[in-house]
Amino acid sequence: MRRSQRMAVLIQRLVEQPGRVFTLSEFAREFGAGKSSISEDLALAREVFAEDDLGRIETYPGATGGVSYLPVRSAERLAKSTGALAALLSAPDRILPGGFVFMTDVLFAPSWAQAIGEAFATTFAGAGAEYVVTVETKGIPIALMTARALGRPMVLLRRDSRVTEGSSVSINYVSGSSQRIQTMSLPRRALPQGARALIVDDFMKGGGTARGMVDLLGEFGARVVGIGVVVATAEPANKRVDGYTALLRLEAVDEEARRISLRPLTERPSW
Amino acid sequence: MRRSQRMAVLIQRLVEQPGRVFTLSEFAREFGAGKSSISEDLALAREVFAEDDLGRIETYPGATGGVSYLPVRSAERLAKSTGALAALLSAPDRILPGGFVFMTDVLFAPSWAQAIGEAFATTFAGAGAEYVVTVETKGIPIALMTARALGRPMVLLRRDSRVTEGSSVSINYVSGSSQRIQTMSLPRRALPQGARALIVDDFMKGGGTARGMVDLLGEFGARVVGIGVVVATAEPANKRVDGYTALLRLEAVDEEARRISLRPLTERPSW
Numbered sequence: 001m002r003r004s005q006r007m008a009v010l011i012q013r014l015v016e017q018p019g020r021v022f023t024l025s026e027f028a029r030e031f032g033a034g035k036s037s038i039s040e041d042l043a044l045a046r047e048v049f050a051e052d053d054l055g056r057i058e059t060y061p062g063a064t065g066g067v068s069y070l071p072v073r074s075a076e077r078l079a080k081s082t083g084a085l086a087a088l089l090s091a092p093d094r095i096l097p098g099g100f101v102f103m104t105d106v107l108f109a110p111s112w113a114q115a116i117g118e119a120f121a122t123t124f125a126g127a128g129a130e131y132v133v134t135v136e137t138k139g140i141p142i143a144l145m146t147a148r149a150l151g152r153p154m155v156l157l158r159r160d161s162r163v164t165e166g167s168s169v170s171i172n173y174v175s176g177s178s179q180r181i182q183t184m185s186l187p188r189r190a191l192p193q194g195a196r197a198l199i200v201d202d203f204m205k206g207g208g209t210a211r212g213m214v215d216l217l218g219e220f221g222a223r224v225v226g227i228g229v230v231v232a233t234a235e236p237a238n239k240r241v242d243g244y245t246a247l248l249r250l251e252a253v254d255e256e257a258r259r260i261s262l263r264p265l266t267e268r269p270s271w
Numbered sequence: 272m273r274r275s276q277r278m279a280v281l282i283q284r285l286v287e288q289p290g291r292v293f294t295l296s297e298f299a300r301e302f303g304a305g306k307s308s309i310s311e312d313l314a315l316a317r318e319v320f321a322e323d324d325l326g327r328i329e330t331y332p333g334a335t336g337g338v339s340y341l342p343v344r345s346a347e348r349l350a351k352s353t354g355a356l357a358a359l360l361s362a363p364d365r366i367l368p369g370g371f372v373f374m375t376d377v378l379f380a381p382s383w384a385q386a387i388g389e390a391f392a393t394t395f396a397g398a399g400a401e402y403v404v405t406v407e408t409k410g411i412p413i414a415l416m417t418a419r420a421l422g423r424p425m426v427l428l429r430r431d432s433r434v435t436e437g438s439s440v441s442i443n444y445v446s447g448s449s450q451r452i453q454t455m456s457l458p459r460r461a462l463p464q465g466a467r468a469l470i471v472d473d474f475m476k477g478g479g480t481a482r483g484m485v486d487l488l489g490e491f492g493a494r495v496v497g498i499g500v501v502v503a504t505a506e507p508a509n510k511r512v513d514g515y516t517a518l519l520r521l522e523a524v525d526e527e528a529r530r531i532s533l534r535p536l537t538e539r540p541s542w
Binding site: 001002005009012015016041045055097104108109110111114136137145153154156158164187 | 278318326342367371372373375376407418419437461
């Protein structure tokens with residue numbers, strides 16, 4: 001195998017499974033090469049990834065050490081991709097009766113879900129999340145991609161409890177938009193006690209659903225280390241949760257003038 | 272930039288976005304290199320990817336040509352990963368009251384969802400699917416990862432219709448397991464008329480839900496080019512859909528003896 005071929009395989013393995021820690025011995029065995037050669041390859045890749053803003057190749061020293069790939073990007077690239085997302089979602093033909101904005105096609109496009117997941121992974125890289133949590137339905141693809149980028153499992157809160165999930169904990173909460181009491185549940189076996197959880201969702205208006213998620217996670221003794229949403233409405237300014245990060249702020253939807261005012265947030269509230 | 276660094280960036284770009292076609296000119300411009308050098312790099316990578324069963328690097332000739340990465344694997348590797356999945360899901364502590372098997376943690380683990388998505392992408396690589404379709408909720412992560420592996424969008428059928436989605440088409444169907452009439456809907460703007468659709472779901476018993484999906488897609492003039500499920504029950508042998516591919520067959524769940532009989536399918540019914 002040529003050196004550039006070894007590099008091709010190394011990068012395929014790392015990029016295919018973000019967040020997974022590979023040991024150098026594992027690679028050395030696989031390639032029949034010395035650990036020092038593998039280290040050199042990784043140093044060259046790390047250098048060019050940093051230059052081209054392609055994510056971080058992290059190496060961990062020591063006997064239990066290894067290497068992993070984290071698809072986190074620079075603030076500039078994040079601003080560029082949230083800007084592109086704002087432009088895409090502001091198209092007038094996305095306005096639905098009632099002043100809603102059609103976002104489903106974007107949330108369910110794997111490449112956009114992945115870009116959003118990487119934006120959240122970048123924002124919350126230092127939060128030490130052990131689980132990425134969302135509530136059904138539309139937030140699932142972005143939560144899965146956030147979990148993938150962080151190399152963590154995803155946990156899904158359900159709107160009802162199912163026989164196929166075993167015993168569950170349920171809570172009631174008031175949805176901010178409809179002011180109706182709703183139910184949210186989580187199977188006992190889906191989350192260990194005392195875990196560090198990152199909440200991800202597609203949309204926030206009053207924050208009632210996010211509040212419900214925080215409360216249900218509280219029943220599991222979880223520590224919420226961050227809340228990330230794709231779009232938060234400007235009004236009401238006071239949400240039912242204290243700290244959250246939105247990629248985009250929805251200022252107004254003018255059905256008459258066919259105009260959506262959606263802008264990328266530059267200042268990010270820190271949790 | 273050294274040659275092995277150019278290779279590192281090339282592979283990062285390709286593996287990060289499966290199914291996306293990049294032009295050689297795009298890469299040549301980015302690297303300030305000749306197209307012939309890029310072609311050589313790609314040939315070396317293609318060779319070693321084929322040897323190591325890491326997926327296909329496809330090149331398309333001509334002026335509109337380019338290159339893309341498809342994470343499809345060999346039949347041997349597919350058998351190995353479905354075998355590992357069967358072993359994982361057969362653990363006795365997964366048995367829930369009523370003879371159900373707890374699968375949610377596996378379906379929602381990004382690495383497993385990705386492995387399952389790549390298994391479906393491998394199985395249906397030649398089917399020419401333009402969209403990957405599932406119904407909420409538990410099939411969403413595997414459908415998203417199948418769509419990602421094929422470089423296609425995902426479309427989600429809902430159990431109800433939402434104001435935030437615009438006008439929808441709904442159908443009623445009989446769920447095989449509960450024998451109850453249920454509703455399934457799809458926003459008009461989510462799928463163009465006459466599309467080629469691949470259906471993906473986590474579980475099939477009677478096939479009623481899959482039948483409903485086929486019927487609803489029929490309302491959009493769609494052509495169903497394949498149905499893939501992770502687990503299909505052995506009984507009833509006659510499902511309500513004709514052709515489907517299951518990765519695993521659930522023979523029996525013995526609550527008394529705490530035993531799950533789940534085996535990988537070696538013969539795949541062809542659609």
